[in-house]
Amino acid sequence: MELVSPAGNVEKLSYAYAYGANAAYIGLKRFSLRVKADNFYDDEYKTVNNLKNQYPGKKLFCALNISFHNADIDNFLSEIDYFKSYPFDAFIVQDIGMVRTIQKHFPNASLHLSTQANCINREAVKMYRDLGFCRVVLGREASLTEIAEIKDAVPDMELEVFVHGAMCIAYSGRCLMSAYMNGRSANAGFCSHSCRWDYSLVQSGSLALEEQKRPGEYFPIFEGENFTALLSSKDLCMIDKLDDLKKAGADSLKIEGRMKSLYYTAIVTRAYRKAIDSLEGRISAAEAAPFIEDLYKTSHRAFGTGFYYGKENANETVSGETTSEYDMAGTIVKKLNAAEREKIFCEASRTAAEAERSLDGMHPEARKAREKDLELHPEKIPHFIEADEKRHLYEYKPANQTRSGTELEALSPDCAALKIPPDTYCFVDPETGKILDAVHHNTPSLLFTSADLQDGAIIRVRAQREG
Known part of the structure; x- marks a missing residue:
């Protein structure tokens, strides 16, 4: 299985490669869902090209995953020659309107469907295959059973799944809270992580949330069948379950975190590298163990397995700051x-x-x-x-x-x-x-x-x- 790691800047990209990633994904200024990451610009493409030469066989994916307005498309086209300076192996997109543009200007690059497109069924995967996509980063709501069904139905499509990192409480990350409360759209890369803020539970006829810095402004709580989902979710961690993902048909495993630290990128990448190597027989479980153990010494919220084994774990919420035993x-x-x-x-x-x-x-x-x-x-x-x-x-x-x-x-x-x-x-x-x-x-x-x-x-x- 392939391991894909996040890289918020050139230095993190270097560490992602050095510490075991087969591929890394980066964002470009203004066209990435992590605008507060350093992302890449100016003449950094020279360093990126040097890194690709230094690590032959490693791949580079461009996260071009915002929802594009007309002006965004025009801006992208105006900088197309600059983007061609990067050695991209694939583009990760959610907006179907960018497909022909990518195919025209980057004929040698693959098309990967972003998880933001929330593709979680076999018929959608078939449609994206017919449009020219070779890989789907499945929506995080897909279960192991559904992944297996999709792979059986569309065996020629590569399936990528998230295995580690922060989870958004909204469906496939399509959150409106930040835009509503703070004027910063998560779907344009400006998420202010409103779900992590401090709230009080109040009752005036019906239950509602009151954000600490917005007294008197109430957000109603709506209950679904058998659950009430509130805000901040657990972090995803599947390092002990990689065999299940392999059996289900996952081709590529993805780590979340372009805004995380260099330390996080390196330690988490290294842990999953060793876990995969152990699973595939290149090293023993005992050799992998100390590296996997180190994973739990990075900053994280309570870990869970997301939707892979059912909704119950995904619907459990957490609060509080993330901490680590160590500082870099x-x-x-x-x-x-x-x-x-x-x-x-x-x-x-x-x-x-x-x-x-x-x-x-x-x-x-x-x-x-x-x-x-x-x-x-x-x-x-x-x-x-x-x-x-x-x-x-x-x-x-x-x-x-x-x-x-x-x-x-x-x-x-x-x-x-x-x-x-x-x-x-x-x-x-x-x-x-x-x-x-x-x-x-x-x-x-x-x-x-x-x-x-x-x-x-x-x-x-x-x-x-x-x-």
């Missing part, structure tokens, strides 16, 4: 070579000697005062790295503030978690070789450690939560 600290960009290491060590020696000369050049009274201050505040004493053949130097990209003395963990595509104790590493200023007390988001830095790490490894720390 940063990423390893690359391991420095011998010449780069030597340059850093020389600069550290030079800067240390310059600091000593500066102290020697002070007036005796000034030096005495300075030394007294350093005695009272030893944290002010500058320290510089020295050559150590047992340690490696890595270019490090911090994602969040991390203080020295914190235990780190390194993750890579084939290493579940490698602990890096505080006494085995330090952060370093790449300009001076000075040892740093802490690093901060996007501040250039180095990691000097005895741990042997892969390029692209993710560094994480245990989350420190208030309360």
